[in-house]
Amino acid sequence: MPSLRQEFRFNDDFTVTPEIKQKFDEYGYIIVRGLLDKEELELITKAIESPDGLQKQRYSLNDPEQRPIDRVIWNHPGNDITGMLARSEKVAGTSEQLMGGEVYHYHSKLMMKEAKTGGRHMWHQDYGYWYHNGCLRPDMMTVFIPVDPCVKANGCLEILPGSHKYGRIEHKFGTILAEADLERVEAIKQQTSLVYVEMDPGDAVFFHCNILHSSGPNNSDLRRWVFLSAYNKATNNPVKKHHHPFYTPLKKVLNDAIRKCTVLTDITGKEFITPGTNSYIIKPPEEQP
Structure with a gap:
């Protein structure tokens, strides 16, 4: 895969240097190759594939061509291995360094484009949604971690x-x-120039909530599952109640908590978002409660 100017390699000493921060501020995103090692990736994959855990909350929404994108969305990280990932220093801590202050977990999700059928995401900004949730400033970001290869053929991030x-x-x-x-x-x-963010499993892209992004349909034989966690700055507490949390202090954990976690499928306390039971289906601002 071609090297990009804002691409970095994870190691045990990884931290957000002034150069990394400058690249994030300039481009609106950075890529961190190898954020998860082989063992961590295998554990996370096993957890998200388990029929006894997150998959129980799976549902589908269609793109404009009526092609499905399956998803699971939850508000609080919890204490299972996906919670350890979202609370880890290399995910949450890096997000704090990039944002320049304390963050809290706004939500996490799985986005699942199955082979041959997976739909597309239209061009959008995450803050295009989150602005209407009462978040006054775009002090928010997302960490996008594929568990499958993400390439142009199966609808990678653009x-x-x-x-x-x-x-x-x-x-x-x-x-x-x-x-x-x-x-x-x-x-x-x-x-500017459109970038197809092709990634290996365990890589990560950290991106600002105002970056324009999309993804194509999955016309390939390759599954494309992605784990994402979104963070909001503690100083940007929403001003109205909506379907995601107000400021909730985030209990970060050391990176080795991912590997040490023996709880793969406990979904206690995650507070899942499901159509028909909360406000996830976005309405125009004038129709919002």
């Missing part, structure tokens, strides 16, 4: 580097998914 600097863009809200103003997106494309 990013417009530096697009976070254009601020929040108006989004068109449907019954399920939002899409950024395509006229504005096309204009921004003329000033």
Whole structure:
């Protein structure tokens, strides 16, 4: 895979240096290769594939072409191995260093595009949604960790580097998914270069909530499952009640807690988001409670 200027390699001494912070601020994202080692990746994969755990909360939403994207979304990290991952220094701690202050867990999710059938995500900003949740500032970010190879053929992440600097863009809200103003997106494309973020399992991309991103459909024979955790700065507590948490102190753990965790499928306290039982299905701002 080609090397990118904002690409770094994880090791036991990894920390956010001034160079890494500068790249994140400039491009709106960084890639960290090998964030999870082979053993950690095997444990996480076993946990998320288990029919006794997160898969019980799985549901599907369709893209505009009626192709499904399956997902599981939860608000609190919990004490299982996926919780250890979301609370770890190399995920949550790195997010704090990139954001420049304390963060809390806003939510985590699995996004699952099955081979041949998986749908696409339209161009959007995460803050296109989160702004309407009462988060006043774009002091938020997401960590995207594939458990399968993510390549162009199976609908990898697509990013417009530096697009976070254009601020929040108006989004068109449907019954399920939002899409950024395509006229504005096309204009921004003329000033930057689209990057297909191809990744190996266990790599990670840390990206700002205002970065424009999308992903194509999965027309390949390769499954594409991804684990994501979103974080909000403690100083950006939402001003209205919605389907994700207000500020909740995050109890970070050392990186070896992932490998040491023996609890793979305990979903206690995670507070899952499911259609019909909460406000996950986004409505236009004027229709929000």
